[in-house]
Amino acid sequence: MKLKLSLATALVAGVLMAPAAWAQDKIKMGVSIPAATHGWAGGLNWHAQQAEKRLEQKYPNLDVILVTARDVGRQANDLEDLVSVRQIDALVILPFESAPMTDPVRAVKDAGKFVTVVDRGLTDPSIQDLYVAGNNPEMGKVSAQYIKQKLNGKGDIVVLRGIPTVVDNQRVEAFQEEIKGSQIKVLGMEYANWNRDDGFKVMQDFLSRFPKIDAVWAQDDDIALGVIEAVKQAGREKEMFILGGAGMKDIIKRVMDKDTLVPADVLYPPAMIAEAMEITARHLVEKAPIEKQYIIEATLVTPENAAKYYYPDSPF
Amino acid sequence: MTQSSMPDAVRRRSSGFDLKLWGPFLALAGLIVLGTLVNPVFLSPGNIFNVLTRTAFIGIIAVGATFVITSGGIDLSVGSLAAFASGVTIVTMNALVPAMGPGWHVVALGMLVAVGLGLAAGLVNGVLVTKGRIEAFIVTLGTMGIFRSLVTYLADGGTLSLDSSMRSVYRPVYYGSLFGIPYPILLFAVVALIGALIMYRTRFGRYCAAIGSNEEVARYSAIDVDRVKLLAFMLQGLCVALAVVIYVPRLGSASATTGLLWELEAIAAVIIGGTMLKGGYGRVWGTVVGAVMLTLIDNILNLTGAISVYLNGAIQGAIIIVAVLLQRGTASKR
Known part of the structure; x- marks a missing residue:
């Protein structure tokens, strides 16, 4: 009904009046995500933009406002602007950090908006109306x-961590919990900032430091790409295998092609933002009933199922 | 004042041992000793080559930065420019492959594009600073943001990857070597040598120091201040382009994170090397040492498990401050 109403308004108001009239009748969904500061976030931005186009086409009376922030402070500012200036009806947010963003999101909720939280949970889960997330501890596990399993419970590995954040901690803690009791030894652990160049550098140094490495947990596909080059440069491809994470197309392709250096990948798809936006939009426009939580599993990608997760058009 | 950039003049002023001149080399020696103590692998040829090849990017950029800083300017846009130039180079080569087929001619064209872009960016920075009369800090802060967004836009927020057929052609430029020495190290050495010649043996080098020391006096001394400053920025752009030429074959990709904070690393290398941040005094060989030190600190920290990874940044910061303190502390006592 609302759709018909706004269409009618637009027709009556004509070209000159249209923008203002439109804006008032539309349902506004604000989307706040981190800027494309690393590969995964780049994928996140791409999927969010795709979803924005798709949803605005599908629901003409829906206006999606996408904002990206470079740090926690800016994201908090964005939320204030979305509520007071853009007057959104609902917010889809992927918080930079869980704890610092909890109160700003609470303020949005208190202003009577529908709140969808993606990926990183707030410290007070009662704020959110909907939670869509990848599962970080599960990914580490x-x-x-x-x-x-691949090392038969025994071997020396190195770990490359991401950017020091809750996400990274959860993954690494769950990983360490899971290998406890086995004879897998973590030789070294360094931050590689979810970044190819750092992955390359850190791995070069691991290779000089340790004469024998059986496996590398790179945790992220950008890091993994840097690691691959470093291992190739040292000519030690036969000695070890590398496990990344996220589901970047280049890595999925390698898994599909049965590359022995990269035998598998663990999914942590940036497409989850699109899913969150779609569920929220459907609820807003069609008043579709929703569940409170959608958890996207950390699926293991092997040559058998890789084709299903290969998106050649995505930038990530 | 014009002569303050000449090593012999400096030596004459202070009697005997000059810490300002030799401080960076002492600090480097100290780091090498520390590295060896931490892990004997440190001195293996493999590790040394790794460190020097890695230094090449920042090192080459920092040689250019030495001129800009010596002439009293600063260039914050180098990291973003490196990312943008890498992106454009990759896009160009990818576009040329279908028509021309993968091969060295495509690589050569890609390199040409990088160099052209570097010089053009230097020209823009330089013209805005000299003709636009805007502080170099503001101009390059602006272009830093512009180049960074342009590469993000080019890559759709993701990563630009070089065509795989081109990668195998281009790869040896980073991974190959001549007489056992990797190409990036050779290029770094050549750039440093030419940089030192320009700084110490040409009029242009002395003009840079003169302008950085006192721009007004330099102008009254009939130095074409604008032209020298402009050339310094273009030289910086060229250095960035050369770094790009060896960066692209390493991972064959460019993204929004390429070259992040390189500008600060380059500036740090220059200052650790003994060049004054306020200009007027430039040391190219010091810059080379400064750049090597920055990579060494990272390398040493990676080679040891003794220090919590959470503290890496603190150790880096402390070493940088101590290295500069070594030269400045004694300089002021004289």
Whole structure:
């Protein structure tokens, strides 16, 4: 009904009046995500933009406002602007950090908006109306299980961590929990900031430092790409395998092609933002009933199922 | 004042041992000793080559930055420019492959594009600073943001990857070597040598120091201040382009995170090397040492498990401050 109404308004108001009239009748969904500061976030931005186009086409009376922030402070500012200036009806947010963003999101909720939280949970889950998330501890656990099984429970590995954040901590803690009791030894652990160049550098140094490495847990596909080059440069491809994470197309392709250096990958798809936006939009426009939580599992990608997760058009 | 950039003049002023001149080399020696103590692998040829090849990017950029800083300017846009130039180079080569087929001619054209872009960016920075009369800090802060967004836009927020057929052609430029020495190290050495010649043996080098020391006096001394400053920025752009030429074959990709904070690393290398941040005094060999030190600190921290990874940044910061303190502390006592 609302759709018909706004269409009618637009027709009556004509070209000159249209923008203002439109804006008032539309349902506004604000989307706040981190800027494309690393590969995964780049994928996130791409999927969010795709979803924005798709949803605005599908629901003409829906206006999606996408904002990106470079840090926690800016994201909090964005939320204030979305509520007071853009007057949104609902917010889809992927918080930079869980704890610092909890109160700003609470303020949005208190202003009477529908709140969808994606990926990183707030410290007070009662704020959100909907939670769509990848499962970070699960990702660490699945990675550890795969490495354990592939090494038959015994071997020396190195770990490359991401950017020091809750996400990174959860993954690494779950990983360590899972390998406890096995004979897998973590030789070294360094931050590689979810970044190819740092992955390359850190791995070069690991290779000089340790004469024998059986496996590398790179945790992220950008890091993994840097690691691959470093291992190739040292000519030690036969000695070890590398397990990344996220589901970047280049890595999925390698898994599909049965590359022995990259035998598998663990999914942590940036497409989850699109899913969250779609569920929220459907609820807003069609008043579709929703569940409170959608958890996207950390699926292990192997040559058998890789084709299903290969998106050649995505930039990530 | 014009002569303050000449090593012999400096030596004459202070009697005997000059810490300002030799401080960076002492600090480097100290780091090498520390590295060896931490892990004997440190001195293996493999590790040394790794460190020097890695240094090449920042090192080459920092040689250019030495001129800009010596002439009293600063260039914050180098990291973003490196990312943008890498992106454009990759896009160009990818576009040429279908028509021309993968091969060295495509690589050569890609390199040409990088160099052209570097010089053009330097020209823009330089013209805005000299003709636009805007502080170099503001101009390059602006272009830093512009180049960074342009590469993000080019890559759709993701990563630009070089065509795989081109990668195998281009790869040896980073991974190959001549007489056992990797190409990036050779290029770094050549750039440093030419940089030192320009700084110490040409009029242009002395003009840079003169302008950085006192721009007004330099102008009254009939130095074409604008032209020298402009050339310094273009030289910086060229250095960035050369770094790009060896960066692209390493991972064959460019993204929004390429070259992040390189500008700060380059500036740090220059200052650790003994060049004054306020200009008027430039040391190219010091810059080379400064750049190597920055990579060494990272390398040493990676080679040891003794220090919590959470503290890496603190150790880096402390070493940088101590290295500069070594030269400045004694300089002021004289």
